[in-house]
Amino acid sequence: MISNPTSGPSSSEGHGIGPWGLSLSGVGIALPEKILANSDLTAWMDTSDEWIRERTGIAERRIGGSTSGLATEAARQAIEDADVPVDSIEQVILATTSPDHICPGTAPAVARELGLQCGAFDVQAACSGWVYGLVVANGLLLQGMNRVLVIGAESLDRITDYHDRGTGILFGNGAGAAIVDRDETGAGRLLSWDMGSNGNYVHILYAEHGDVLKMDGREVFRQAVTVMQTSATNSLKRAGLTVDDIDLIIPHQANIRIVEAAWKKLGFSMEKTEMVLEHTGNTSAASIPLALQSALDKGRIQPGTNVLFLGFGAGMTWASAIVRWA
Ligand code: ACO
Secondary structure (H helix, E strand, O other): OEOOOOOOOOOOOOOOOOOOEEEEEEEEEEOOOEEEEHHHHOOOOOOOHHHHHHHHOOOEEEEOOOHHHHHHHHHHHHHHHHOOOHHHOOEEEEEOOOOOOOOOOOHHHHHHHHOOOOEEEEEOOHHHHHHHHHHHHHHHHHOOOOEEEEEEEEOHHHHOOOOOOOOOOOEOOEEEEEEEEEEOOOOOEEEEEEEEEOHHHHHHEEOOOOOOOEEOHHHHHHHHHHHHHHHHHHHHHHHOOOHHHOOEEEEOOOOHHHHHHHHHHHOOOHHHEOOOHHHHOEOHHHHHHHHHHHHHHOOOOOOOOEEEEEEEEOOOEEEEEEEEOO
8 A cells, every 4th residue: 555655755654745735726528429328339239227326326328429438528627627728737647547658648548639848658557547537636746837637538438349248338428627736825735545456356357458348347346435435534544534524525426326335334424425426326436526516516625525535446556635615
């Protein structure tokens, strides 16, 4: 496990991290137009809308578009939302499991579309990727940068077999982006974070070159509940907060039953949880910023709101971060 670097690489008590803070000053999303509903899947798959809804919480997912295209659209919206000049962005971080190419990364193409020549790299940490990106962005701000663009974008339809009952019911495309700014006032802040991985579980969810995702759904379910519990507990502890201090939880949107099972163990309530899964399916690295946009649209986030982001994914990887909203 990686611990917070307040006093060196082995510290595990880090929170606050630096005299200034962080502000997510603009957010944007993109979803392709084409909807693949559960009822569409029943045309070629032995399943039902009722079964998929009951076992996953998903009614439909989006397909089409490219990772770079969706990422660029979400980024443009985030830039507009933040109302900042494009050329003030100093770094592009793109979390994705479904890059346009194996090589090069997709982030430079997105930067090009935005008219940028700043640093640009991909993060491949599956569904935890956007939270990994947020923590890395915080590190870059601590190194002196002022503005980082953190995107989660996927075109999972390229690596999903929509005839497979285990995976075809879950995955969809989408993107979400945030402008992450240094907040000199320190009002907004990354209060704590936790990142980890367990490579012993690489085999439970993977895609080989040129192939589709293969998954042991039951094992992913089991591991996901465990790592969400561990990671959320670590971040709470490092921030010196309790469950009651968290105003809003934005989990990775994989399966409503995974969230419910983890929440039962953690003592979290679904009322404090933002879910968009029903209409997006599992969009991997895009799912948390997609839900973030939804929470902002509903006015669920105000200055001072403590937001817990909680991701897990193939690897297994996991990541959580508690942000006090600027
Ligand atoms: N439609 C109808 N019946 C189905 C389907 C389906 N799509 N899939 C399986 N079944 C049947 C099985 O044949 C089985 O029938 P049987 O009891 O007669 O043998 C029964 O339903 C139960 O099958 P399970 O595979 O045990 O179903 P489960 O309840 O585990 O649900 C699911 C499967 C939804 C995939 C679940 O395991 C799951 O969500 N796991 C986590 C997956 C996940 O979140 N992955 C991504 C996380 S990480 C990331 O996002 C990259």
